[in-house]
Amino acid sequence: xxxxxxxxxxxxxxxxxxxxxxxxxxxxxxxxxxxxxxxxxxxxxxxxxxxxxxxxxxxxxxxxxxxxxxxxxxxxxxxxxxxxxxxxxxxxxxxxxxxxxxxxxxxxxxxxxxxxxxxxxxxxxxxxxxxxxxxxxxxxxxxxxxxxxxxxxxxxxxxxxxxxxxxxxxxxxxxxxxxxxxxxxxxxxxxxxxxxxxxxxxxxxxxxxxxxxxxxxxxxxxxxxxxxxxxxxxxxxxxxxxxxxxxxxxxxxxxxxxxxxxxxxxxxxxxxxxxxxxxxxxxxxxxxxxxxxxxxxxxxxxxxxxxxxxxxxxxxxxxxxxxxxxxxxxxxxxxxxxxxxxxxxxxxxxxxxxxxxxxxxxxxxxxxxxxxxxxxxxxxxxxxxxxxxxxxxxxxxxxxxxxxxxxxxxxxxxxxxxxxxxxxxxxxxxxxxxxxxxxxxxxxxxxxxxxxxxxxxxxxxxxxxxxxxxxxxxxxxx
Numbered sequence: 001x002x003x004x005x006x007x008x009x010x011x012x013x014x015x016x017x018x019x020x021x022x023x024x025x026x027x028x029x030x031x032x033x034x035x036x037x038x039x040x041x042x043x044x045x046x047x048x049x050x051x052x053x054x055x056x057x058x059x060x061x062x063x064x065x066x067x068x069x070x071x072x073x074x075x076x077x078x079x080x081x082x083x084x085x086x087x088x089x090x091x092x093x094x095x096x097x098x099x100x101x102x103x104x105x106x107x108x109x110x111x112x113x114x115x116x117x118x119x120x121x122x123x124x125x126x127x128x129x130x131x132x133x134x135x136x137x138x139x140x141x142x143x144x145x146x147x148x149x150x151x152x153x154x155x156x157x158x159x160x161x162x163x164x165x166x167x168x169x170x171x172x173x174x175x176x177x178x179x180x181x182x183x184x185x186x187x188x189x190x191x192x193x194x195x196x197x198x199x200x201x202x203x204x205x206x207x208x209x210x211x212x213x214x215x216x217x218x219x220x221x222x223x224x225x226x227x228x229x230x231x232x233x234x235x236x237x238x239x240x241x242x243x244x245x246x247x248x249x250x251x252x253x254x255x256x257x258x259x260x261x262x263x264x265x266x267x268x269x270x271x272x273x274x275x276x277x278x279x280x281x282x283x284x285x286x287x288x289x290x291x292x293x294x295x296x297x298x299x300x301x302x303x304x305x306x307x308x309x310x311x312x313x314x315x316x317x318x319x320x321x322x323x324x325x326x327x328x329x330x331x332x333x334x335x336x337x338x339x340x341x342x343x344x345x346x347x348x349x350x351x352x353x354x355x356x357x358x359x360x361x362x363x364x365x366x367x368x369x370x371x372x373x374x375x376x377x378x379x380x381x382x383x384x385x386x387x388x389x390x391x392x393x394x395x396x397x398x399x400x401x402x403x404x405x406x407x408x409x410x411x412x413x414x415x416x417x418x419x420x421x422x423x424x425x426x427x428x429x430x431x432x433x434x435x436x437x438x439x440x441x442x443x444x445x446x447x448x449x450x451x452x453x454x455x456x457x458x459x460x461x462x463x464x465x466x467x468x469x470x471x472x473x474x475x476x477x478x
Contacts, residue, residue, distance in 0.1 A: 003054065007046030008101040009067040016208055019201060020189075021073035024095055027116025027126060029176065031160025032060035035130075035450070036137050041152045041180045044102045059155040059178045062115055068098040074118035078195055079188035079256025080306055082290055087195055089188070089256060090120030093128065096184060107212050109184050110154065113177040127163050130156075131441055132268075133175035134453065138440065139267045140179075141457055142432045145464030146246040147341060149239060151181035151265035167284070169445075182263050183213045187307040188256035194310035202314055213261055225315035230323035233304050235262025237327050240300045241334035244293075245342050247273035247371040251282035253291045253299040255306050273371045274433040276364035301327055342467070344380050344419055345412040352411065359405040366401040369393050376429035380414040382406070387425070416468075424466035430459045 013021060037055065042048040047065075050058065057063045064070060072095035078087050095118060098110040113136070114128025133156045143150040155178040162171035185205070193201040210217045210228055220227025239262045243250065250257070251269040259265055271282040278294025286292075291299055304327060308320040336353040339360060340346070347353055364374055370393065377388035377397075385406075388397055396402070414420060424430075440456045443449035 003066070004046040004049040006103060007066075009065065009098070010101050010107055011067075011069045011099050012107065012208075012212060013073060013096060013099060014069070016204060019076070019198075020205065021075045021096065022090075022119050023071040024074045024118045025116070026062035026072060026095075026112075027176075029060070029157075029159035029161065029174075031158065032056050033158040033160070034060070034155075035133070035158050035175065036153065036156040038152060038154050038180075041154050045100045045108055045180065046103075055155065056157070060157040060159075060176065062097065062112065062176070065098045065100075065110075068100070069096065072097055072112070072115070074120060075184055075186075075189070076120075076192055077186050077188035077256055078192040079186070079254050080191075080303070081254045081256070082286075082288075083302070085191075085195075086256075087192070088120075088122065091118055092120040092122060092124055093118070093126040097178060107183065109181050111151075111179050111181065111184055113179065114159075114174065115176055125163070127159075127161065127174050128177060129163055129165060129168055130158055130173035130175040131168060131445070133177045134441055134444065135270070135437065136177060136179075136267045137453075138432060138437055138456070138460075139270050141460045142272070142430075143246060143248060143264060145430075145460050145467065145469055146242075146248075147338065147467065147469045148242040148246050148248065149261075149263050151179045151263060154178045154180045179265065181259075181265055182261040183259065184265075185209050185213060185260045186256050187258040187260070187303055187310070188254075190307060190310040191255060194313065199313045202310070206311070206314060209260055223315050223319050225311040226319040226323045229304070229308055229311060229315075229320055230326055232260050232262065232307065233324055233327045234330050235260075236300050236304060237330035238262060238334045239264060240297050241331055241338050243296060244335060245338040247276070247293075249273065249280060249282040249291070249293045250296065251286070251291060253296060253303065255303045258300070258303050258307075271434060272432045274431075274435075275368045275371055276361065276374075278365075297331055340415070342375050343378060343412075344415050344467075346415045348411060352408075356408045356412070359401075359408045363401040363405040366399070367396040369396045370429075370431070371433075372429040372431045376425070378409070379425065380417070380420045381409050381412045383414055383417070383420060384425075419466065419468065422466040424462045430463040432460070 039048055058065055074091035074095045076090045079089055094111055094113045094115055097112050100108055102108050117126035137153045140150050140153045157176050159174045159176055161174035163174050164170040214228055214231045217227040217231045220230055249271045257266045269283040273280055280293040281289050304324055336357055339357050373393050377391055378384055440452050443452045
């Protein structure tokens with residue numbers, strides 16, 4: 001029996017053939033303690049009716065869902081990692097668990113993290129620390145509230161295992177995570193088959209990707225590969241704009257972590273900015289600051305160029321180069337759009353909106369005002385000046401940079417004045433910087449007390465309700 005009548009299994013990946021993924025077996029864990037269940041995400045794909053035992057069976061023990069993939073699949077891909085090509089990677093501690101349609105008939109994937117070893121584990125244990133799972137919950141919940149198209153954490157079980165890691169106090173607790181996303185076709189998925197010089201498999205993967213994830217490419221002319229790259233470049237530019245205005249630093253923008261859906265996923269050493277800083281780095285091992293906050297737009301463009309390289313056997317250099325030209329103007333337009341959304345302001349035209357964007361960044365960098373505090377204080381523009389000038393950061397709202405910012409801001413009006421009255425704006429801004437994240441984890445680590453996480457998630461969701469981002473995933477990524 002299906003979990004609910006809305007559950008529509010759609011296991012399409014096997015249609016690609018055996019050279020795109022490897023069947024694997026999930027790990028067996030000594031315990032299955034449910035720590036997080038995303039009922040809203042489950043509702044979208046008809047899994048909200050699972051009882052506790054069924055949820056444990058499918059997302060703790062990782063047993064197949066009805067009429068879905070008979071065995072999990074570790075997907076094959078390659079990737080540039082810190083710009084060095086690595087042909088020895090693939091799903092090493094996760095796999096594709098199931099595929100299904102959401103309520104609008106769009107394909108969705110369930111993928112795992114910490115579910116055991118695969119042929120691509122490269123000597124690793126295939127496990128995930130519980131802290132890593134909690135960090136992914138926090139990242140995905142916060143990004144969703146800040147209007148970023150992101151995978152969502154569906155489930156986390158603690159597994160009763162102890163792990164040794166060099167970047168956490170060890171031994172540390174383990175967990176297994178299941179995520180819901182638009183898909184798991186990476187830039188590196190194409191790179192693998194290009195590296196293996198299989199034009200046939202490249203073409204098969206392209207057709208599959210367009211049919212299931214990038215349908216607008218069918219309307220882009222006879223050169224399907226160029227139309228596909230054009231669409232992916234647009235989606236990727238929008239994602240970078242969303243990251244930037246969220247103050248988010250992904251940390252590891254390797255080509256195997258880039259999704260053709262334009263969706264953020266694969267959260268490792270992520271960070272949110274405490275204050276605006278283009279040089280801020282998330283990953284302790286990013287010694288050259290390659291993926292610093294201010295370099296993320298260039299990193300994404302570089303990755304798109306590598307996707308273009310992989311698609312070259314199916315197109316021409318001229319056509320693919322032309323397709324990539326959409327990236328910069330889309331990034332600029334989406335950055336303006338995202339700033340206006342974050343501040344709840346109506347557009348005054350591209351030239352004025354760009355001036356506001358530049359003035360906002362200049363002021364944030366000069367004043368070192370906390371990143372989320374800036375958007376909290378000036379939500380609605382000058383209509384919120386009293387809150388800003390009487391709040392705890394009032395001393396920062398002076399000087400030439402602030403005067404310039406306010407002069408530009410004065411020409412704007414709220415897009416939705418009713419949002420200014422939301423209870424969220426009567427409290428404190430929701431931050432997810434390192435201190436806030438660690439404060440959420442600390443009582444779990446020391447006392448197995450999950451109340452701080454519950455409270456944090458409630459605050460994050462209140463932020464999303466105030467901004468209107470919760471439930472705003474109706475549109476296909478574009």
